[in-house]
Amino acid sequence: MQAWLRDLFDGRPTWINALMVFCAYMTFVYVPWDLFVKPVAEDEEVWLGILFTGWAAKVTTPFHWAIYAAGFHGFHRMRSWMWPWAAVYAGTVAFGMLVWPILYRDSFLVGVVAFIPFAFLTRALWRAETLFGAERVPLRERYGEWALVTGASAGIGAAFARALAREGMSVVLTARRRDRLEALAAELEKNFSVETRVVEENLAIAEGAERLVRAVSDLPIAVLVNNAGFGAAGRFDKLQAERLRDMVTVNCVAPMVLTRRILPRMREEGKGAVIFVGSVAGRQPLPLHGVYSATKAFDLFLGESLYAEQREHGIDVLVVEPGSTETEFHDVAGEIPHEGDSPETVVEDALEALGHQPSVVSGWYNWLRANAAQRIPPRSLAVHLAREYTERQTPEDLQ
Ligand SMILES: NC(=O)c1ccc[n+]([C@@H]2O[C@H](COP(=O)([O-])OP(=O)(O)OC[C@H]3O[C@@H](n4cnc5c(N)ncnc54)[C@H](OP(=O)(O)O)[C@@H]3O)[C@@H](O)[C@H]2O)c1
Numbered sequence: 122m123q124a125w126l127r128d129l130f131d132g133r134p135t136w137i138n139a140l141m142v143f144c145a146y147m148t149f150v151y152v153p154w155d156l157f158v159k160p161v162a163e164d165e166e167v168w169l170g171i172l173f174t175g176w177a178a179k180v181t182t183p184f185h186w187a188i189y190a191a192g193f194h195g196f197h198r199m200r201s202w203m204w205p206w207a208a209v210y211a212g213t214v215a216f217g218m219l220v221w222p223i224l225y226r227d228s229f230l231v232g233v234v235a236f237i238p239f240a241f242l243t244r245a246l247w248r249a250e251t252l253f254g255a256e257r258v259p260l261r262e263r264y265g266e267w268a269l270v271t272g273a274s275a276g277i278g279a280a281f282a283r284a285l286a287r288e289g290m291s292v293v294l295t296a297r298r299r300d301r302l303e304a305l306a307a308e309l310e311k312n313f314s315v316e317t318r319v320v321e322e323n324l325a326i327a328e329g330a331e332r333l334v335r336a337v338s339d340l341p342i343a344v345l346v347n348n349a350g351f352g353a354a355g356r357f358d359k360l361q362a363e364r365l366r367d368m369v370t371v372n373c374v375a376p377m378v379l380t381r382r383i384l385p386r387m388r389e390e391g392k393g394a395v396i397f398v399g400s401v402a403g404r405q406p407l408p409l410h411g412v413y414s415a416t417k418a419f420d421l422f423l424g425e426s427l428y429a430e431q432r433e434h435g436i437d438v439l440v441v442e443p444g445s446t447e448t449e450f451h452d453v454a455g456e457i458p459h460e461g462d463s464p465e466t467v468v469e470d471a472l473e474a475l476g477h478q479p480s481v482v483s484g485w486y487n488w489l490r491a492n493a494a495q496r497i498p499p500r501s502l503a504v505h506l507a508r509e510y511t512e513r514q515t516p517e518d519l520q
C-alpha cells in the first residue's frame with residue numbers, strides 16, 4: 122500500500138497532488154453519485170455562475186464527469202495538454218464563483234471572497250507550464266549504455282532498437298535472421314553513431330537463451346527488451362505440438378531466463394529496465410489462440426510481479442500490451458490479414474510508461490476493449506465473445 126501511494130504521489134508538487142485527489146474524488150465518488158443517485162428534482166449544476174436545476178442539471182452532469190476524469194488523468198500523468206487547459210478551467214470556476222453569489226445571493230462581497238482563492242489557483246496553474254509534459258530523461262542517461270533487444274529483425278523489436286539508438290543507447294540485436302540484423306545494425310550505427318552487436322540465436326531451442334546470455338556477458342546490459350515472440354492461429358488440436366512447445370519456449374521461457382540472468386547485474390548497478398512485450402491477448406482467454414494468449418498472460422503476470430519486486434532497487438519493469446500491430450506477426454501466425462497500429466506507436470507508449478506503471482495497453486481503444494472484455498461480462502460469456510472475434514481472423518480449415 123505504501124509503495125503504491127509513493128508511486129501515485131511521487132514527482133508532483135503537493136498542491137498538484139491535492140488537485141489530482143480532488144479530481145479523483147469528483148470522478149469516482151461525487152459525480153457518479155450526483156448522476157445516478159441524486160433525485161432529478163434536487164439536482165443542481167452551476168456553469169459559469171449560472172444555476173441549472175432538474176433535468177437541465179442532470180443532462181449536463183456527464184460533462185462535469187468528463188472534465189474531472191480528464192483532469193485526474195492529466196494531473197496523474199502530468200500531460201502537456203493540461204497546460205493551459207487546467208488554468209482555463211480554474212479561470213471559469215473563478216468567474217462562476219464571482220457571478221453566482223451576485224446573481225442568486227445578491228452579494229457582491231461573497232462573490233469577491235469566493236473568487237480570490239480560485240483566481241490564485243488559476244494564476245498558479247498558468248505559471249506551472251514547465252511542470253507539465255516535462256522532457257523525459259534520455260534512456261542512456263537514465264539506465265546506462267547498452268540495450269539488448271530480442272526479435273530485432275522485424276516489427277516491434279526493430280522499432281524498439283531504433284528508438285533506443287535514437288536515445289543514444291548501443292544495442293545488441295538478436296533474432297534468427299542475421300542478414301536483417303546486420304542491415305539494421307548498419308543503419309543504427311550510421312544514423313545514430315552508436316555501437317551495435319549482432320547475435321544470431323534461435324530462442325526456441327532450449328539452450329538458446331543461455332547461449333545469448335553468454336554472447337553478451339562482457340556487456341553491461343542496462344535495458345533488456347523481451348520482445349521476440351510469435352503466435353499460431355487455429356484450434357488447439359489442429360496445431361502442431363512442436364510449434365506450440367516452441368511458442369512457449371520463445372514467449373515465456375526465453376524472457377524468464379534472460380531476465381533472471383541479466384537482472385543481477387542491473388541490481389549491482391542499482392538501475393536498469395526490463396520491458397516485456399506482452400499482448401492484449403494476455404488479458405483474456407482467446408479461443409483459436411489459446412496457447413498464445415496463455416503465454417502472454419505469463420509475460421504479464423511475471424512482468425507485473427517483477428515491477429513490484431524490483432522497483433525499490435532502481436529497476437523499472439514494464440509489460441507493454443499491444444493490440445493488433447502491423448508487423449509480420451499475422452503472417453507468421455497464419456491469420457487472415459487485418460489492420461493494426463504501427464510498431465512505432467507501441468514503442469512510444471512503452472517508453473512513455475516505463476518507470477511509471479507495471480503495464481500499459483498501447484492505444485486507448487485496445488485498453489477499452491481489453492478492460493471491457495475482462496471486467497464486464499461473466500467469463501462464460503467472455504470466452505464466446507472472444508471466439509467470435511478470433512474466428513474472423515482464423516482461416517476456416519484451422520477452426
Ligand atoms: N503484431 C501484433 O499484432 C502483436 C500484437 C500483440 C503483441 N505482439 C507481440 O509483439 C512481439 C513482437 O512481434 P511483432 O509483432 O514485431 O512480430 P514479427 O514482425 O513477426 O517479429 C517477431 C520477432 O521475433 C523474432 N523471433 C520469432 N521467433 C524467434 C525465435 N525462435 N528465436 C529468436 N527470435 C525469434 C523474429 O525474428 P526471426 O524470425 O528473424 O528469428 C522477429 O524479429 C511478440 O512478442 C508478439 O507476441 C504482436
